[in-house]
Amino acid sequence: MFPLKNNIVLDRQANRNLYLQLSDQIIGFIKSGKLSPSAKLPGSRRLSEDLNIHRKTVVAAYNELIVQGWIETLPSKGTFVSNSLPIINPSSFSNTDSLNKLKLKSNFLFISRPNLFCGSSRTPKNTEQLIKVNDGSPDHRLAPIQEIARTYRNITKKRYSQNLLSYGSTYGNEDLRNALATYLNQTRGLHLDIDNILITRGSQMGIYLASQLLFTKKTRVITGVTNYLTADNTFEDANAVIENVPVDANGIDTNAIEVICKIKNVTAVYVTSHHHHPTTVTLSAKRRMHLLQLAQQYKFAIIEDDYDYDFHYSNAPILPLASNDYNGNVIYIGGFTKIIAPAVRVGYMVGPKDFIDEAAKLRRIIDRQGDTLLEQTLASMITAGDIQRHCNKVLKIYRSRRNLFCSLLKERLSDYFDFEIPDGGMAVWVKLNKKYHWDNVVNEAYNHNLELNPEWQRYDPNNLGHNGIRMGFASLDEEEIHEVIDRIQKVFKNL
Numbered sequence: 001m002f003p004l005k006n007n008i009v010l011d012r013q014a015n016r017n018l019y020l021q022l023s024d025q026i027i028g029f030i031k032s033g034k035l036s037p038s039a040k041l042p043g044s045r046r047l048s049e050d051l052n053i054h055r056k057t058v059v060a061a062y063n064e065l066i067v068q069g070w071i072e073t074l075p076s077k078g079t080f081v082s083n084s085l086p087i088i089n090p091s092s093f094s095n096t097d098s099l100n101k102l103k104l105k106s107n108f109l110f111i112s113r114p115n116l117f118c119g120s121s122r123t124p125k126n127t128e129q130l131i132k133v134n135d136g137s138p139d140h141r142l143a144p145i146q147e148i149a150r151t152y153r154n155i156t157k158k159r160y161s162q163n164l165l166s167y168g169s170t171y172g173n174e175d176l177r178n179a180l181a182t183y184l185n186q187t188r189g190l191h192l193d194i195d196n197i198l199i200t201r202g203s204q205m206g207i208y209l210a211s212q213l214l215f216t217k218k219t220r221v222i223t224g225v226t227n228y229l230t231a232d233n234t235f236e237d238a239n240a241v242i243e244n245v246p247v248d249a250n251g252i253d254t255n256a257i258e259v260i261c262k263i264k265n266v267t268a269v270y271v272t273s274h275h276h277h278p279t280t281v282t283l284s285a286k287r288r289m290h291l292l293q294l295a296q297q298y299k300f301a302i303i304e305d306d307y308d309y310d311f312h313y314s315n316a317p318i319l320p321l322a323s324n325d326y327n328g329n330v331i332y333i334g335g336f337t338k339i340i341a342p343a344v345r346v347g348y349m350v351g352p353k354d355f356i357d358e359a360a361k362l363r364r365i366i367d368r369q370g371d372t373l374l375e376q377t378l379a380s381m382i383t384a385g386d387i388q389r390h391c392n393k394v395l396k397i398y399r400s401r402r403n404l405f406c407s408l409l410k411e412r413l414s415d416y417f418d419f420e421i422p423d424g425g426m427a428v429w430v431k432l433n434k435k436y437h438w439d440n441v442v443n444e445a446y447n448h449n450l451e452l453n454p455e456w457q458r459y460d461p462n463n464l465g466h467n468g469i470r471m472g473f474a475s476l477d478e479e480e481i482h483e484v485i486d487r488i489q490k491v492f493k494n495l
């Protein structure tokens with residue numbers, strides 16, 4: 001018989017009860033085939049003496065195993081591993097090599113997508129001294145988490161909240177859709193009602209749903225070069241052919257788009273009109289009107305990804321293309337991830353009703369509905385003016401961070417970097433002097449406890465060699481900005 005006595009290890013300091021530690025380990029031995037079906041287990045008295053634990057602990061562990069169906073007790077015969085468990089061949093689990101292989105390799109076919117990128121599956125331990133310069137995320141330390149928690153708590157206390165816990169509309173929480181209709185009409189000059197809104201989990205879900213509905217094999221999407229890589233990935237995954245046009249100081253080149261439209265069918269144009277990703281430039285008024293006119297004439301969709309609308313520093317935000325769309329060409333995408341924090345996975349897609357209805361059907365088979373309680377919370381906060389207040393507050397903070405970051409970049413690092421002060425957004429598009437290579441800069445930066453946007457290659461998938469990356473300033477406070485600039489200076493001294 002497999003000797004439990006020598007193989008069970010119990011930790012009296014652990015958080016888990018001893019009887020559960022014991023039952024867990026016996027389950028492990030059964031699963032690995034070390035204890036085979038019908039194997040007799042020692043009596044509770046003997047096992048308690050062998051393991052130097054109370055007999056009641058063994059009895060509790062055995063009871064747990066009986067309830068779960070792993071073992072059974074036969075009157076006046078003893079306790080046995082259940083006979084009805086599938087027979088496991090112990091040899092296949094006998095060494096750690098085969099166990100490790102099992103964790104890594106599936107025994108079935110599936111479709112892999114080598115062109116998609118998903119980042120690391122584990123969060124690296126955040127050492128206290130390491131400062132990360134991201135590619136333009138909000139400062140989650142400023143998120144109005146207390147207000148969110150208070151509103152959430154108030155909602156869950158009310159009797160009607162019970163309804164919010166059951167299945168709801170695939171289109172998203174109705175109060176949020178109503179609140180958003182009013183909010184977007186007031187703040188962005190849109191003219192929509194609730195039927196034009198689908199709540200999503202962040203902007204990315206909107207880009208995905210739109211792509212799945214718009215593209216089939218050989219359909220064409222026009223994007224700027226360079227572009228937001230995740231959007232490109234999403235279009236490729238929907239089998240679209242990506243056609244690139246240049247981006248200059250006035251945004252995406254609409255004349256180049258017109259040239260393509262004259263000779264090829266175009267299904268959609270993707271734009272980050274307010275602050276182009278990655279270069280941060282704003283699409284000029286003239287090009288906006290041109291693009292809308294082309295969309296009407298050639299009947300293509302404009303996917304307007306307005307991911308960071310609220311953060312424009314130089315003048316009032318420029319109204320989205322969607323505000324001038326009188327022909328049903330624009331699919332407008334936005335969300336709360338940049339306003340509040342990336343973890344608040346609530347966004348929206350706005351478009352003509354027939355399109356939104358199809359998107360809702362598709363959404364239903366991916367994710368039945370959103371997080372209704374959180375959506376209700378955001379609805380209340382929009383209606384109470386809390387979201388707008390928060391935007392106004394962080395806008396001021398981010399503006400002064402942009403000013404500080406850019407002035408220090410200019411003053412202390414202009415030998416290495418070339419950049420324009422962005423009118424909005426959360427990042428500066430920084431071009432590294434071509435004497436240097438980002439690989440070397442990023443690697444040396446780690447020696448100074450600085451992480452400089454390590455995925456820099458994704459800004460140049462076409463290998464144009466522009467040497468540009470985005471450096472996010474919004475998530476760094478004043479002290480951190482000074483520290484980052486100091487450390488970058490040291491990096492270049494060592495190169």
Ligand SMILES: Cc1ncc(COP(=O)(O)O)c(C=O)c1O
Pocket residue numbers: 201202203204205228272277305307334335336337338342347
């Ligand atoms: C241009 C652009 N679009 C969409 C997204 C995705 O945003 P969300 O987190 O709301 O899905 C991002 C995220 O950084 C972005 O930069």
